[in-house]
Amino acid sequence: MKMSLLTPHVYWAQRHEDIYLRVELIDTQNMKVHMHENVLEFSGQGHGAKGQNDYQFSLAFRLPVNPEVSFKSTQRQVSITVKKAQRGWWDRLTIQEKKPLFLAPDFDRWLEESDAEMEIHEKEEKQKRVKMSRREENGRLSVKTIFLFLYNLVQFLCFSWIFINMTVRLFIFGQDSMYDTFHTMSDVMFFCQTLAAIEVVNAAFGVVKTGVVPTLIQVVGRNFILFIIIGSLEEMHNKAVVFFVFYPWSAIEIFRYPFYMLGCFNTEWKDLTWLRYTVWIPLYPLGALAEAVAVVQSIPLFDEANLFSIDLTKSIGVSIRFSHFLYIYLVLMVFALTVNFRHLYKQRKRRFHTKKRKAQ
Numbered sequence: 001m002k003m004s005l006l007t008p009h010v011y012w013a014q015r016h017e018d019i020y021l022r023v024e025l026i027d028t029q030n031m032k033v034h035m036h037e038n039v040l041e042f043s044g045q046g047h048g049a050k051g052q053n054d055y056q057f058s059l060a061f062r063l064p065v066n067p068e069v070s071f072k073s074t075q076r077q078v079s080i081t082v083k084k085a086q087r088g089w090w091d092r093l094t095i096q097e098k099k100p101l102f103l104a105p106d107f108d109r110w111l112e113e114s115d116a117e118m119e120i121h122e123k124e125e126k127q128k129r130v131k132m133s134r135r136e137e138n139g140r141l142s143v144k145t146i147f148l149f150l151y152n153l154v155q156f157l158c159f160s161w162i163f164i165n166m167t168v169r170l171f172i173f174g175q176d177s178m179y180d181t182f183h184t185m186s187d188v189m190f191f192c193q194t195l196a197a198i199e200v201v202n203a204a205f206g207v208v209k210t211g212v213v214p215t216l217i218q219v220v221g222r223n224f225i226l227f228i229i230i231g232s233l234e235e236m237h238n239k240a241v242v243f244f245v246f247y248p249w250s251a252i253e254i255f256r257y258p259f260y261m262l263g264c265f266n267t268e269w270k271d272l273t274w275l276r277y278t279v280w281i282p283l284y285p286l287g288a289l290a291e292a293v294a295v296v297q298s299i300p301l302f303d304e305a306n307l308f309s310i311d312l313t314k315s316i317g318v319s320i321r322f323s324h325f326l327y328i329y330l331v332l333m334v335f336a337l338t339v340n341f342r343h344l345y346k347q348r349k350r351r352f353h354t355k356k357r358k359a360q
């Protein structure tokens with residue numbers, strides 16, 4: 001059956017820089033779209049107003065347009081975009097004053113000149129806002145990265161100083177060095193552990209992706225031992241247990257903080273990651289055991305000194321001794337230890353399990 005040559009319905013709209021044409025043809029095949037001397041030539045087979053047929057049209061534009069035409073055929077229509085050679089608003093589309101019969105405004109996209117200007121203005125504003133928020137985000141990111149990097153660096157340097165000093169002193173002075181640990185290391189340890197409060201704040205405000213509870217247990221637990229159990233009792237200062245508390249504390253941190261430092265720049269050193277997530281396995285129970293021994297050793301000393309006890313003998317006839325609280329603390333330690341051990345185990349599994357899956 002011979003198909004007759006017909007013109008499809010064409011709808012148009014403009015912006016300051018573009019012309020949009022919508023050709024109402026369904027399932028267009030063998031489509032040709034050309035621009036020749038400012039005239040757009042279209043031909044194709046498809047289902048239009050007169051059923052399945054060959055359709056064609058040409059449009060001589062009123063003002064110069066770019067020779068390149070972009071077009072897209074969908075199941076329902078053909079969309080053509082032509083770029084104006086010069087930015088501006090046209091009072092009509094074609095060179096001839098009389099509008100071709102097949103051409104009509106595309107009211108879905110139609111805008112008056114002032115509305116189109118408004119649209120440009122809104123687009124520019126939106127782009128500006130996106131740019132500004134990106135810049136702000138980058139600024140915030142870098143401030144956060146610098147802050148975390150410096151924090152981890154300071155902790156790494158201080159804990160390394162403690163660890164190296166304790167090791168060297170152990171080699172030089174042997175067992176005697178243990179009794180001197182508090183006098184030689186406590187200032188730096190006080191500094192590090194006070195600074196570590198930042199980690200709780202970071203976790204609470206989402207600065208780092210970690211749980212608040214394990215961090216709180218870690219920081220409060222250590223600071224209780226350092227400032228109350230050891231720090232507040234002079235008799236505890238020259239006990240060897242201080243060595244056994246400080247050594248595992250500082251040993252883990254010389255791996256943990258550099259691991260975070262690299263993480264700040266999305267970098268990883270596999271061996272360091274392995275150490276960070278493995279060394280705690282023996283160190284954590286050892287550290288906790290040393291802390292428990294320190295608490296037990298301090299109990300008679302607190303009783304003797306009557307420190308932090310609340311005397312209620314006059315009002316209710318009893319005195320609440322700090323040592324009572326310390327017995328409770330020892331039980332609490334078991335729970336807290338379990339929570340953190342499980343947390344660290346999960347972190348280890350997450351780290352190595354994901355890495356393995358990624359590698360597959």
Ligand SMILES: CCCCCCCCCCCCC[C@@H](O)CC(=O)SCCNC(=O)CCNC(=O)[C@H](O)C(C)(C)COP(=O)(O)OP(=O)(O)OC[C@H]1O[C@@H](n2cnc3c(N)ncnc32)[C@H](O)[C@@H]1OP(=O)(O)O
Nearest residue numbers: 208209210214215218221248252260263280283287336347
């Ligand atoms: C509520 C009051 C309770 C009172 C409780 C009283 C009883 C307490 C008894 C507790 C006994 C404690 C014993 C303990 O003190 C003994 C010792 O410490 S012995 C030495 C061995 N110790 C350790 O190994 C523990 C060391 N500490 C830690 O690992 C952390 O403090 C801990 C919170 C336990 C776990 O860390 P975290 O949850 O942060 O895990 P990740 O390291 O995997 O980090 C998760 C993601 O966050 C990013 N992150 C974390 N911190 C930083 C940082 N400073 N800078 C940059 N990025 C950071 C990290 O990169 C991870 O991100 P991603 O997953 O994307 O890589």
